[in-house]
Each structure stands twice: as C-alpha cells, then as structure tokens.
Amino acid sequence: MNSDAQLKRFVPSPARKPKDSEMTVLRWIRSRCFNSVGNSILTLLVLGLVFYVLDYALNWAVFDAVWHASNRRECMDISPGGACWAGVIDWFNGLMYGRYPIEEQWRVNLGVVLAVAWLLPLSCRSLAHRSLMLVSWIALYPFLGAWLFLGGGFGAETGPFHAILTSLAAGFMAMCYVNWLLAMLKRPSLTDIIYPLVARFVARQTHIFSLLLVWLVFSGVAGGLLSQVALAPVAIERWGGLFLTLIIASFAITMSIPIGVLLALGRRSKLPVIHWLCLLIIELVRAVPLITVLFMAVTLLPIFLPSDMELNKLSQVLCAVCLFAGAYMAENIRGGLQAIPRGQYEAAQTLGLGYWMTMLLIILPQALRLMIPNIMTSFISILKDTTLVSIIGLFDIMLMARNIANDKNWIGLHTEPLAMISILFFVMCYGMSQYSINLEKRLKVDR
Amino acid sequence: MMKKLMTVMAAGAAVILMQAAGASSAMAQENASTLEQVKQRGYLSCVIGNSFPGFYSLNKDGEWQGMDIDMCRGVAAAVFGDATKVKFMPVQWAQSFTTIKSGEGDMMSKGMTWTLSRDSSQGVDFLETYFYDGQGFMVRKDLGVKSVKDLKGATVCVLTGTSSELNLADYSRTHGLDLKTVVFDDSAVRNTAFFNDNCDALTNDKSGLAAQRSAAPNPADYVVLPETISKEALSFAVKQNDSEWANVVKWTFEAMVAAEEYGITSANVDDMRANSQSPVVRRILGVEGDLNVGLGLSKDWAYNIIKSVGNYGEIYERNVGPNSVLGLEREGTLNALWENGGMMYAKSFR
Numbered sequence: 001m002n003s004d005a006q007l008k009r010f011v012p013s014p015a016r017k018p019k020d021s022e023m024t025v026l027r028w029i030r031s032r033c034f035n036s037v038g039n040s041i042l043t044l045l046v047l048g049l050v051f052y053v054l055d056y057a058l059n060w061a062v063f064d065a066v067w068h069a070s071n072r073r074e075c076m077d078i079s080p081g082g083a084c085w086a087g088v089i090d091w092f093n094g095l096m097y098g099r100y101p102i103e104e105q106w107r108v109n110l111g112v113v114l115a116v117a118w119l120l121p122l123s124c125r126s127l128a129h130r131s132l133m134l135v136s137w138i139a140l141y142p143f144l145g146a147w148l149f150l151g152g153g154f155g156a157e158t159g160p161f162h163a164i165l166t167s168l169a170a171g172f173m174a175m176c177y178v179n180w181l182l183a184m185l186k187r188p189s190l191t192d193i194i195y196p197l198v199a200r201f202v203a204r205q206t207h208i209f210s211l212l213l214v215w216l217v218f219s220g221v222a223g224g225l226l227s228q229v230a231l232a233p234v235a236i237e238r239w240g241g242l243f244l245t246l247i248i249a250s251f252a253i254t255m256s257i258p259i260g261v262l263l264a265l266g267r268r269s270k271l272p273v274i275h276w277l278c279l280l281i282i283e284l285v286r287a288v289p290l291i292t293v294l295f296m297a298v299t300l301l302p303i304f305l306p307s308d309m310e311l312n313k314l315s316q317v318l319c320a321v322c323l324f325a326g327a328y329m330a331e332n333i334r335g336g337l338q339a340i341p342r343g344q345y346e347a348a349q350t351l352g353l354g355y356w357m358t359m360l361l362i363i364l365p366q367a368l369r370l371m372i373p374n375i376m377t378s379f380i381s382i383l384k385d386t387t388l389v390s391i392i393g394l395f396d397i398m399l400m401a402r403n404i405a406n407d408k409n410w411i412g413l414h415t416e417p418l419a420m421i422s423i424l425f426f427v428m429c430y431g432m433s434q435y436s437i438n439l440e441k442r443l444k445v446d447r
Numbered sequence: 448m449m450k451k452l453m454t455v456m457a458a459g460a461a462v463i464l465m466q467a468a469g470a471s472s473a474m475a476q477e478n479a480s481t482l483e484q485v486k487q488r489g490y491l492s493c494v495i496g497n498s499f500p501g502f503y504s505l506n507k508d509g510e511w512q513g514m515d516i517d518m519c520r521g522v523a524a525a526v527f528g529d530a531t532k533v534k535f536m537p538v539q540w541a542q543s544f545t546t547i548k549s550g551e552g553d554m555m556s557k558g559m560t561w562t563l564s565r566d567s568s569q570g571v572d573f574l575e576t577y578f579y580d581g582q583g584f585m586v587r588k589d590l591g592v593k594s595v596k597d598l599k600g601a602t603v604c605v606l607t608g609t610s611s612e613l614n615l616a617d618y619s620r621t622h623g624l625d626l627k628t629v630v631f632d633d634s635a636v637r638n639t640a641f642f643n644d645n646c647d648a649l650t651n652d653k654s655g656l657a658a659q660r661s662a663a664p665n666p667a668d669y670v671v672l673p674e675t676i677s678k679e680a681l682s683f684a685v686k687q688n689d690s691e692w693a694n695v696v697k698w699t700f701e702a703m704v705a706a707e708e709y710g711i712t713s714a715n716v717d718d719m720r721a722n723s724q725s726p727v728v729r730r731i732l733g734v735e736g737d738l739n740v741g742l743g744l745s746k747d748w749a750y751n752i753i754k755s756v757g758n759y760g761e762i763y764e765r766n767v768g769p770n771s772v773l774g775l776e777r778e779g780t781l782n783a784l785w786e787n788g789g790m791m792y793a794k795s796f797r
Contacts, residue, residue, distance in 0.1 A: 412662025
C-alpha cells in the first residue's frame with residue numbers, strides 16, 4: 001500500500017532551459033524573418049517600405065514642420081517641404097469651440113466637466129440607485145447643458161419648463177454628490193436619514209417618497225441659486241468645432257439605445273401594426289444614405305413650414321441622426337435578442353413575469369451584453385458619421401478645418417488640419433474600442 | 448424603467464412642439480413685406496456660402512469677413528442703424544434659392560452670378576451687381592504662355608459641375624483649342640494637382656484664381672492670363688415680387704457707390720454731414736430732403752451705412768484690393784467707378 005502510493009506519485013522533472021543560442025534576439029529574428037530565401041526578401045521589402053513611409057511622414061510632420069509662424073507664407077519661407085502646424089495651433093480654439101465667443105468658452109469646458117462629473121459617482125459600487133444616475137444623466141443633463149451653452153436669463157428665453165428641469169438636474173447632481181460623500185464616510189445616505197420622518201406620513205413606497213423629497217429640496221435650492229446667475233446668450237449658430245461634434249455624437253449615441261431597443265422589440269412584436277411600423281421605419285431609414293436624410297431635413301423642411309417659423313438646423317440634424325443611429329442599433333439589438341434561447345422566455349413566464357419585466361430583467365441584459373462589440377462598432381461609426389453635418393453647413397470640426405484653408409492668413413492650408421483631425425478621431429475611436437474590450441472583460445461576455 | 452423613459456421622451460416631444468407652436472404664433476405674418484418682417488425680427492438674415500476668400504470667410508475668432516459680409520452689414524446698418532444686427536446663414540449651393548424662396552433668408556449675397564435662368568425660374572429677383580468677375584486661366588510662368596490661344600492641346604484643371612467647366616468647353620470649341628479637361632470635385636484637390644504640375648493650366652473665376660495663386664508655394668512662378676472668357680456679374684438676390692424690400696437692398700448699394708463718387712468715406716462722413724455744402728451730399732446723408740420716406744428707413748440710413756462699413760471703394764480695398772489676400776487691382780477693370788472707365792455708376796439721389 002505504502003510502496004504503491006510512492007510508485008504512483010508524479011514527480012515533474014525540472015523544465016529544460018532553452019539553449020543559449022535560442023534565446024538571443026538575433027536567433028529569434030532569424031528563425032522568424034529570415035528562415036528562407038523568400039521570407040528574407042519579403043522582410044527586406046517590408047522594412048524598406050516602412051522606412052520609406054516613416055522617413056517621409058516624420059520629416060513632413062515633425063522634423064521639417066513649422067510650429068511658430070504668423071501666416072502660411074512665413075511657414076513656406078521657413079520650410080517649404082514641412083507641415084505648417086502653426087496654422088492649426090492658431091486656429092486651435094476655432095477647431096475646438098467653433099464660433100463660440102472666446103470669453104464664454106469656459107462654459108463649454110464647464111459643461112463637459114459636469115457631464116463627466118455626473119457619471120463619476122457611478123464608480124462607487126456601494127451607492128444606491130446607480131441605474132437612476134445613468135437614466136437621469138440621459139434625461140436631465142441635456143437641460144442643464146443646454147442652459148449652460150445657450151445662456152440667457154434663467155428661464156427667460158427658454159421658458160419656465162426648461163428652467164424647472166434645469167433646477168431638477170442641478171438638484172439631482174448635488175444630491176448624488178452629497179450621497180456619494182456620505183457613502184464614502186460610511187454614513188447613511190440622506191434618503192435613509194429622512195426615511196423615519198417620511199414614514200410617519202406615508203405608509204406605502206416610503207423610500208421613493210423620501211428620495212423625491214430630498215431631490216425636490218435640493219432642486220429648490222439649486223433653482224434659487226441659478227436664477228441669480230445671468231449668462232450672456234450664445235446663439236446655436238455660433239456652436240461649432242469639436243464641441244458640436246461631441247454634442248451631436250453623444251446625443252445620437254445615448255438616444256440610439258432606447259430608440260433601437262424599442263424598434264427591435266417592435267419588430268419582433270406579434271401585433272401586426274407595431275411590427276410593420278417598426279419594420280418600415282428600420283428598412284426605410286437604413287435604405288437611404290445619411291447625407292440624403294440630412295439634405296432633406298434642411299432643404300425641404302423650410303418649404304413645408306410657415307415662412308417665419310424657424311426650426312434651427314441643429315435640432316433638425318439631431319432628429320435625423322438619432323433616427324438613423326436608432327435604426328441601425330435596432331438591428332444590432334435584434335441580433336442579440338435572437339441569440340437568447342427560448343428557455344429563457346419560458347422560464348421568465350413560469351416565474352410570472354409580464355412582457356416588459358421579462359424584457360427588462362431577463363432578456364435585454366443578456367442580449368445587450370452579447371452585442372457589446374457590435375454596439376460599440378455602431379457607436380464608433382456614429383461618431384465618425386457626425387462629420388457629415390459639415391456638408392449642410394453646421395460648423396463642426398470638419399467645416400472649421402476647411403475654413404482654415406480660406407482664412408486670409410492661412411490660405412490653402414488644408415492638409416495639416418485634416419491630419420490633425422485624423423489623429424484626434426483615431427484617439428477617440430481607439431479609446432472607445434478599448435473601453436468596450438474592458439467592458440467585455442468585466443462583464444465576462446465569453447463565459 | 449421603459450415606461451418612465453417613454454414618459455420622459457413624450458414630455459420632451461411635447462416641449463419641442465409647444466415651443467415650435469409658440470414661435471410660429473408669435474411671428475405669424477405671412478404676407479408682411481420682408482422689410483417689416485426684418486424690422487420686427489430685429490436682425491437681418493443674410494444668405495452666404497460656406498467659405499470663399501475675400502468674399503465671405505471666417506477668421507480664427509469665428510467672425511465673418513469679406514465683401515459679401517460687408518454688403519449685408521451695410522443693409523443691416525441701413526435698416527437698424529447697427530451693422531451688427533445681421534445673422535449670416537452659410538448654405539450649400541443647392542439650398543441657396545430655397546432659402547430665399549422660403550423666407551428663411553432675407554437676402555442673398557454669396558457671389559452668385561446673375562443669369563437669365565436663375566432670374567426667371569428660381570423665384571428670386573436679382574438686384575445690383577456689386578462685383579464683375581469672369582473666368583480666366585492661370586499657368587506656370589516658365590511655360591512662356593502669353594495668351595489662352597497659346598494653350599492649344601493643353602490639359603486644364605477644372606471643377607466638375609460648375610459653369611466654369613461648360614464655359615471651358617464652349618471656348619475650346621469656338622477657338623479650336625482642343626483643350627483636355629482634368630476634372631475634380633474638390634477645389635483643394637484641384638489646386639494641389641495644378642501645383643504638382645498634373646495639368647498645364649487652372650481655370651476658375653479670376654477672383655478665385657487670385658486666391659489660389661496667393662496659396663501657391665511660390666506665387667511669382669504663376670501668371671494669370673489676360674483673357675476673360677465668361678461674364679460673371681456677382682449680384683444680390685431677394686425674394687421675387689417684393690419691391691419695397693428690393694429697394695432697400697438696391698439703394699444700400701447705390702449709397703455705397705454714390706459715397707465713393709462724392710468722396711464720402713467712413714473717416715470723413717461726420718465732417719461731411721456737419722459741414723458739406725453740396726446739395727447731393729446733404730441729400731445722401733439725410734441732412735436735407737426726405738429721400739428716406741419712400742424707402743421706409745430712418746433719415747440717417749445712408750450715413751449709418753457709410754459710417755459702419757464705408758463706401759464701395761473702401762469695401763473693395765479692404766477685402767479684395769491690392770493689399771488684401773486676393774490682391775486684385777481695381778484700375779482698368781469693370782469694378783472701377785464709371786469716371787475711371789468702370790461699370791460702377793450710382794443712380795441719382797434725388
């Protein structure tokens with residue numbers, strides 16, 4: 001018995017060290033790049049090509065480039081063969097903010113910071129109502145942002161309804177931050193603090209009522225404070241540059257998911273009217289190029305509308321882009337829905353869940369998770385598609401870049417701005433794709 | 448959550464509709480003259496193009512500048528006494544006429560050539576010509592070409608779908624030049640192709656050629672040939688059948704030219720208004736007479752134009768003249784005053 005166990009015990013022999021010759025870099029290169037005559041020639045060819053391209057690109061973009069000059073002629077005098085980055089630097093503000101007045105540009109920065117800051121508490125996993133925070137960002141932040149970017153007296157130009165929503169938005173954000181702070185200090189949240197108080201008056205759904213109460217108090221204070229602030233009005237025509245590109249893209253991206261989900265569910269619906277309506281919308285929108293829809297929205301709408309009614313171009317474009325992104329997203333999501341086994345639906349029914357509950361709690365979370373790579377691909381293409389709005393005369397980053405070539409100081413300078421935009425878009429799109437990979441890993445899609 | 452989301456979206460749609468309805472009821476005056484509408488709205492809405500150096504282009508602070516821009520500012524000054532009360536609407540070529548027809552834009556000043564078909568079938572009225580242009584050719588100096596006639600069999604870079612392309616074909620056929628066209632649909636690409644010697648000549652309106660020449664690696668290497676092969680009368684346009692408004696735009700321009708004829712500039716206009724004894728000058732500047740009444744403008748309308756944007760000569764110098772980016776000489780061209788052999792001739796201020 002004893003000797004048997006000893007016999008069966010596995011003793012791994014120590015791993016053999018690689019021979020010294022196999023470890024060197026040279027050996028590695030030789031075994032992979034120069035292991036036959038054909039491969040050696042290919043390696044040399046590729047190296048030559050890479051060297052040629054890099055040499056040209058680096059010389060143009062870095063070594064011969066001009067960084068300081070007051071106009072393009074000066075650039076050419078200093079270095080005729082190099083890039084003239086001075087023009088791009090000179091127009092940097094224009095590329096970022098379009099025609100937004102310089103002294104008001106801080107509002108754009110603040111708006112972007114607020115948009116990011118709104119989502120920051122999401123990183124704290126112990127915080128309650130985290131999904132509410134995301135929904136509120138989609139539903140409320142646009143009002144706060146619009147007030148910040150448009151300016152004007154609080155509620156004077158955009159109407160009292162807008163003012164109320166702006167206060168609600170500001171109040172919500174303030175409440176989230178206070179709760180976040182309390183959570184970090186390991187204290188009960190504001191809702192929990194006033195819960196006993198509310199419970200005395202309201203018996204049912206006390207939690208929601210106390211949350212609403214806290215929110216309303218915060219909103220009242222926020223509204224009172226905001227009404228004291230007067231911002232200089234900035235017309236929508238002056239919005240532009242990367243700022244406008246981001247507004248259109250983020251609006252389209254956030255709206256594409258709800259629109260897409262509704263259209264996808266509608267297309268799979270058993271009710272014929274809803275089914276055919278959704279099918280029609282999806283197929284119609286997908287069959288027409290975006291640029292056509294944009295042109296139609298801008299050239300035909302003014303003819304149909306009364307002559308003195310002004311629908312600004314931005315809202316026309318936002319509608320068109322959202323519908324477009326939604327139709328594409330619907331098909332992505334439908335793909336995900338089809339991948340869910342029937343058993344899941346049946347199991348949900350067995351539990352007694354209704355249609356919306358089945359979808360929200362069982363089906364959609366799985367379907368969306370499966371479709372992360374496709375959804376992110378759609379997001380990236382939406383971001384890039386927004387540059388098309390330059391064709392209908394919105395001063396997004398593309399049109400601002402083209403205007404550099406017509407500025408009297410930088411006349412004819414069109415390669416450098418485009419190069420700069422390419423780099424910028426690469427960084428943004430690559431960032432998004434890396435985030436999606438990160439998300440996939442975290443949610444363990446490929447279980 | 449889905450229901451909440453739908454409620455929020457429905458609320459959003461309702462708000463948009465309410466605002467739209469409010470906007471349309473606030474200014475619902477379909478048949479009022481454009482002048483009345485402009486006055487009521489509080490700003491002039493001026494249709495321009497996306498960018499065209501010397502005529503309308505953005506500077507890095509996001510301000511519009513150029514000859515067309517000054518013309519629109521002049522009209523705003525005449526109506527409001529304030530040249531800043533103007534909103535510029537950059538539109539694509541395809542939208543130009545619909546924007547005017549739909550009443551979205553009050554006037555068009557975007558380097559549009561006055562042609563019969565546009566005047567008669569696009570629902571707009573063309574008014575005064577503020578710049579006489581024409582299609583020309585640019586070649587490399589070392590070709591030694593002195594005239595378009597020497598370009599027999601040459602290749603020419605041209606934008607596709609433009610009147611330049613058609614004019615080029617006409618000209619080549621009439622003079623038996625056998626020109627070969629190389630077409631592009633982007634002016635930046637066309638210019639790069641020309642500067643890289645992919646074609647012998649570049650054709651465009653002469654003002655455009657001047658801009659392209661100034662963007663050349665070395666402008667002195669290129670010459671613009673003397674021939675002008677087409678008529679391009681760049682003119683204002685307004686909505687058809689609105690004489691009251693057409694008069695305002697037309698006489699704004701006349702005032703700019705008249706001011707140059709009588710030596711009124713933005714610098715001396717105050718002095719002229721106070722001290723000039725010339726009856727014409729006094730009438731133009733509204734010191735005597737009641738020329739403003741028929742136009743429906745204030746007494747100092749012409750004074751405001753000249754004070755804020757200057758006379759025609761000043762506008763020309765500032766935007767397209769020899770010291771500007773286009774560097775276009777004015778002497779001896781159609782854009783000179785009639786006294787100097789040009790076509791700029793102000794109608795009588797009486």
